Amino acid sequence: MKKDFENVLSKVKEKDVKSIYLVGSGGSNALLYPVKYLLDIESKNLNIQMYNADELVHRNPNSLNESSVVILTSRSGETPETVKAATYAREKGALTIGVIEFDNSSLGAVCEFAIKYGWIDEVDAIDGNIGVLYQLSLGITSVLEGSNNFDKLVNNLARVQQIADNAKSKYDQLLNEFAEEFKDEKVIYTLASGASYGAAYSFAICTLMEMQWINSQAIHSGEYFHGPFEIVEADVPVIQLIGLDRTRPMDERAFDFTSTHTKKLMVLDAKDMGFEEIDEDMRGYLAPLVFTQLLWKFAYKLADYRGHPMFTSRRYMTKIEY
Amino acid sequence: MKKDFENVLSKVKEKDVKSIYLVGSGGSNALLYPVKYLLDIESKNLNIQMYNADELVHRNPNSLNESSVVILTSRSGETPETVKAATYAREKGALTIGVIEFDNSSLGAVCEFAIKYGWIDEVDAIDGNIGVLYQLSLGITSVLEGSNNFDKLVNNLARVQQIADNAKSKYDQLLNEFAEEFKDEKVIYTLASGASYGAAYSFAICTLMEMQWINSQAIHSGEYFHGPFEIVEADVPVIQLIGLDRTRPMDERAFDFTSTHTKKLMVLDAKDMGFEEIDEDMRGYLAPLVFTQLLWKFAYKLADYRGHPMFTSRRYMTKIEY
Numbered sequence: 001m002k003k004d005f006e007n008v009l010s011k012v013k014e015k016d017v018k019s020i021y022l023v024g025s026g027g028s029n030a031l032l033y034p035v036k037y038l039l040d041i042e043s044k045n046l047n048i049q050m051y052n053a054d055e056l057v058h059r060n061p062n063s064l065n066e067s068s069v070v071i072l073t074s075r076s077g078e079t080p081e082t083v084k085a086a087t088y089a090r091e092k093g094a095l096t097i098g099v100i101e102f103d104n105s106s107l108g109a110v111c112e113f114a115i116k117y118g119w120i121d122e123v124d125a126i127d128g129n130i131g132v133l134y135q136l137s138l139g140i141t142s143v144l145e146g147s148n149n150f151d152k153l154v155n156n157l158a159r160v161q162q163i164a165d166n167a168k169s170k171y172d173q174l175l176n177e178f179a180e181e182f183k184d185e186k187v188i189y190t191l192a193s194g195a196s197y198g199a200a201y202s203f204a205i206c207t208l209m210e211m212q213w214i215n216s217q218a219i220h221s222g223e224y225f226h227g228p229f230e231i232v233e234a235d236v237p238v239i240q241l242i243g244l245d246r247t248r249p250m251d252e253r254a255f256d257f258t259s260t261h262t263k264k265l266m267v268l269d270a271k272d273m274g275f276e277e278i279d280e281d282m283r284g285y286l287a288p289l290v291f292t293q294l295l296w297k298f299a300y301k302l303a304d305y306r307g308h309p310m311f312t313s314r315r316y317m318t319k320i321e322y
Numbered sequence: 323m324k325k326d327f328e329n330v331l332s333k334v335k336e337k338d339v340k341s342i343y344l345v346g347s348g349g350s351n352a353l354l355y356p357v358k359y360l361l362d363i364e365s366k367n368l369n370i371q372m373y374n375a376d377e378l379v380h381r382n383p384n385s386l387n388e389s390s391v392v393i394l395t396s397r398s399g400e401t402p403e404t405v406k407a408a409t410y411a412r413e414k415g416a417l418t419i420g421v422i423e424f425d426n427s428s429l430g431a432v433c434e435f436a437i438k439y440g441w442i443d444e445v446d447a448i449d450g451n452i453g454v455l456y457q458l459s460l461g462i463t464s465v466l467e468g469s470n471n472f473d474k475l476v477n478n479l480a481r482v483q484q485i486a487d488n489a490k491s492k493y494d495q496l497l498n499e500f501a502e503e504f505k506d507e508k509v510i511y512t513l514a515s516g517a518s519y520g521a522a523y524s525f526a527i528c529t530l531m532e533m534q535w536i537n538s539q540a541i542h543s544g545e546y547f548h549g550p551f552e553i554v555e556a557d558v559p560v561i562q563l564i565g566l567d568r569t570r571p572m573d574e575r576a577f578d579f580t581s582t583h584t585k586k587l588m589v590l591d592a593k594d595m596g597f598e599e600i601d602e603d604m605r606g607y608l609a610p611l612v613f614t615q616l617l618w619k620f621a622y623k624l625a626d627y628r629g630h631p632m633f634t635s636r637r638y639m640t641k642i643e644y
Binding site for chain 2: 018019025026027028029037040041042043044045046047048052053054055058059060061062063079081186187193194204205206209210211213214215216217220222223225226227228229230231233246247248249250253256257261314315316317322
C-alpha cells in the first residue's frame with residue numbers, strides 16, 4: 001500500500017491543485033464525512049468538496065476542473081454512478097484516484113490510480129476504508145501544503161484496532177441488550193456530528209433501512225434542536241454517538257436532551273473506549289473507526305434477533321433493474 | 323433592498339475573497355441548499371461551503387478566514403447558534419452578512435451587514451428568503467468574478483410568484499387529497515436532489531417532525547438507490563419533488579422506481595407548473611421557490627386534517643430550556 005501512495009503523491013506534486021473532491025454513493029458516500037472533517041482542519045487552503053457521485057456528475061460544478069484531485073470510493077468498484085463520476089472527472093482534466101476493496105474493478109480501470117482497502121471484518125482499521133482514505137487524503141495535503149501530521153496520523157491509526165477490539169469486548173453486553181430491546185422497533189434514529197456523522201448516516205441508510213427495513217434518519221446533533229427533537233418522546237429509540245472531535249459539545253448537548261426524554265437510548269461515547277492510547281489531537285479523527293466497528297457488530301446482533309439476515313434480505317437490490 | 327445590496331457589494335469589492343460560507347440552523351440551513359447549488363454553477367473559482375451554524379463554530383475549518391464572506395440566515399435573527407457563528411466568523415476576519423426577516427435582531431447587530439427578507443405568506447417570492455439569498459449571493463459572485471447572470475436572475479425572480487400562485491390553484495385539489503390520505507401516517511419520506519433538496523429537507527425536519535410529529539427523512543434521490551429505497555413498499559408514503567435543474571434525471575429515476583413500488587406517492591413535478599415563462603437556464607434555480615410554497619400550503623392542510631396546529635403544537639420548542 002505504501003508504494004501505491006508514493007506513485008499518487010508524486011503525480012499530485014506535479015499538479016497545481018486547488019480543490020479536492022470526495023465522491024461516493026450511499027455507504028461509500030458516508031465514509032467521506034470523516035475525510036471532509038479531517039481535511040477541513042488539516043488542509044490550509046484547499047477547497048474541499050464532498051458529493052454523492054450522481055449529484056456531482058449532473059450538477060457539474062465549475063470548480064471541478066484540471067486543478068482538482070477527485071477521490072472516489074466504492075467497495076466493489078462497480079457502483080455505476082461512481083464509475084461514471086470518475087469518467088466525468090477525468091474528462092474535466094482532474095486527477096482521479098479510486099479507493100476500492102475489490103481487485104480489477106471498473107472504477108479502478110477508469111481512474112488514473114487505484115488504491116486498495118480491506119474489508120472491516122478482515123483487516124486492521126488502518127487498512128480499512130476510512131484508514132486508507134485518511135492516509136491518502138492527508139498524504140495529498142501534506143505533499144501540497146506541507147502539513148506535518150501525516151506520520152502522526154499513521155502512527156495513531158496503527159494503534160486504533162486494539163482500541164476497537166477492546167471496545168467490542170467491553171460493549172458486547174450493551175450491544176446485545178439493545179439489539180434485543182430494539183428488535184421490533186419500526187423507527188430508530190441515529191444522532192452524531194463532526195467526524196462521526198458518517199458512521200450514524202451509514203448505519204441509518206445501509207444497516208437500518210436497507211438491511212433491516214427499519215425506518216430511520218441520521219440526525220445531525222446540531223440540527224436536532226431546530227426541528228427533529230420534537231419527535232422524541234419516552235418510547236422513541238435513539239442511538240447517540242458521542243465523538244472526541246471538536247464537535248463533541250454538540251453530541252453532549254443532544255445526549256443531555258435525549259437522555260431525559262426517551263427511555264430507549266443507546267449511547268456510544270468514545271471517551272470510555274480507551275482513546276488515552278491515542279495522541280489527543282488525533283482522537284477525534286479515529287473515533288469514527290471504532291464507532292463503525294461497534295455499529296457493525298450491533299448490526300449482526302440486531303439481524304439475529306430479528307431473524308432478518310444482513311446480506312440476503314433484499315426487496316430490490318441485486319434483484320431487479322432500477 | 324436594492325440599496326442594502328449596494329453597500330454590501332461595494333464592501334465585498336474591497337476584499338480579496340476566496341470563499342463563501344453559507345450558514346444556518348434547521349429550516350434556515352435548508353434554505354442554503356439551493357444557494358450552494360446556484361453558486362456551484364454560477365461561481366467560477368470561489369470555494370463555496372455550507373454548514374450548520376453550530377457545526378461550523380466547533381469544527382473551525384481552516385479555510386474560513388479573512389478571505390471569506392460568510393452569509394448567515396435566521397428568520398428571527400435570534401437563533402443562538404447562528405448568532406454565535408456570526409461572532410466567530412467576524413473574529414476570524416471574515417465579512418459577515420445576516421439575512422433575516424425580523425428587524426433589530428441579535429444576528430443583525432453582530433453582522434457587518436443585515437439584509438431583510440419577507441415572510442413566505444406576505445411577500446412575493448423575489449423578496450422571500452431564497453429570493454433574497456439568491457440575489458445577494460449571485461450579486462457577490464458577479465462583483466468578484468464578473469458573472470453575467472445577475473440581471474437575468476432578478477428579472478426571472480420577479481416572475482416566479484405568478485407561477486407559484488398558479489401552481490397553488492392548480493395543485494389545490496391534489497394537496498387536499500394527499501393531506502387527507504396522509505393524515506394518520508406515522509412515517510412520510512420526502513425525495514429530491516440538486517437545488518430542490520433543501521425544500522424536501524425543510525419539509526421533513528420542520529413540517530413533519532417538528533410541527534406534526536411524523537417520522538421522516540429527506541432522502542436524496544441519488545442516495546436512494548444505495549440503501550433507503552429498500553424501505554419502500556406499497557403502503558409507504560412518499561413525497562417526490564421533481565425539479566428542473568441539472569439533477570432532474572435523478573429525480574425522474576427515483577420517481578420511476580417509487581411510482582411502481584408504493585401506492586402512496588405524492589408527486590410535485592415542476593415541469594407542469596408553467597415554468598415556460600422563465601428563461602430556460604433559470605428554471606432549475608427557481609423551482610425550489612415554488613415547491614416551498616406548495617409544501618407550505620400542503621402543511622396547513624395536513625395540520626387541519628390532523629387537528630394538530632402548525633405553530634402551537636410543540637413538546638419542547640419555546641417550552642423548555644435545551
